[in-house]
Amino acid sequence: MDGIEIRKTVTILEEVVREGGRELPVPLRLVAACAVVRNPFAGRFEADLSLLSSTYSETLGKALVTTAAAALDRPPRLYGKGAVVGLAGEIEHGSAIIHGGPLGKALRAVTGGTALVPSVEKRAAAGSPFDLALRNATDTAEPGGTDLACLFSWEVRVADAPHEDEIVVVAVLGDGPRPGRSIRQG
Numbered sequence: 001m002d003g004i005e006i007r008k009t010v011t012i013l014e015e016v017v018r019e020g021g022r023e024l025p026v027p028l029r030l031v032a033a034c035a036v037v038r039n040p041f042a043g044r045f046e047a048d049l050s051l052l053s054s055t056y057s058e059t060l061g062k063a064l065v066t067t068a069a070a071a072l073d074r075p076p077r078l079y080g081k082g083a084v085v086g087l088a089g090e091i092e093h094g095s096a097i098i099h100g101g102p103l104g105k106a107l108r109a110v111t112g113g114t115a116l117v118p119s120v121e122k123r124a125a126a127g128s129p130f131d132l133a134l135r136n137a138t139d140t141a142e143p144g145g146t147d148l149a150c151l152f153s154w155e156v157r158v159a160d161a162p163h164e165d166e167i168v169v170v171a172v173l174g175d176g177p178r179p180g181r182s183i184r185q186g
Helices: 050-072 091-098 102-111
Strands: 006-019 022-038 078-085 119-123 130-136 152-156 166-174
Touching (some): 022 152, 050 102, 078 102
Antiparallel strands (some): 006 022, 022 166, 078 130
8 A cells, every 4th residue: 555564454443322321312433443554664763754744644544534434334523543653663653644634634524624633642562552532523723612522532452563663543533422421611
């Protein structure tokens, strides 16, 4: 795929039907589409990360967002993104992919979103969990323009990734607020 070496992809679908002892009127669906890719800069310093911020971000952004939207199978309302870099890489390698622009643009395009896409990145060993930040795609920067019921995190992990020379890149979509009591804005 455009010179990107993908070891595997993983799609995680979670559907919450009960929370706090009650059945939800509409189950909450969350989808994380993950790609485990070889890090071309693992084990060495590279000043120019444009390969990651352009080719990797655009190619993986389109593929992961398409996969997440298909698995969600409902109109998306929430989004988020993340990267976990293997121990031989730098956090900046994951950041270049998820903050490069194309991945966020792909998430905004599928949701009609305008809000900044929340993200998380870290360096970790294989199987490490990470919390993906989520928010309403149509939040605004105006006072009171944030849907507080849609601000939450979701723990995801890929059991055998990343290897030391890999990066796990993730696009997340969801269809509603977190389950439970909604926070009302005053």
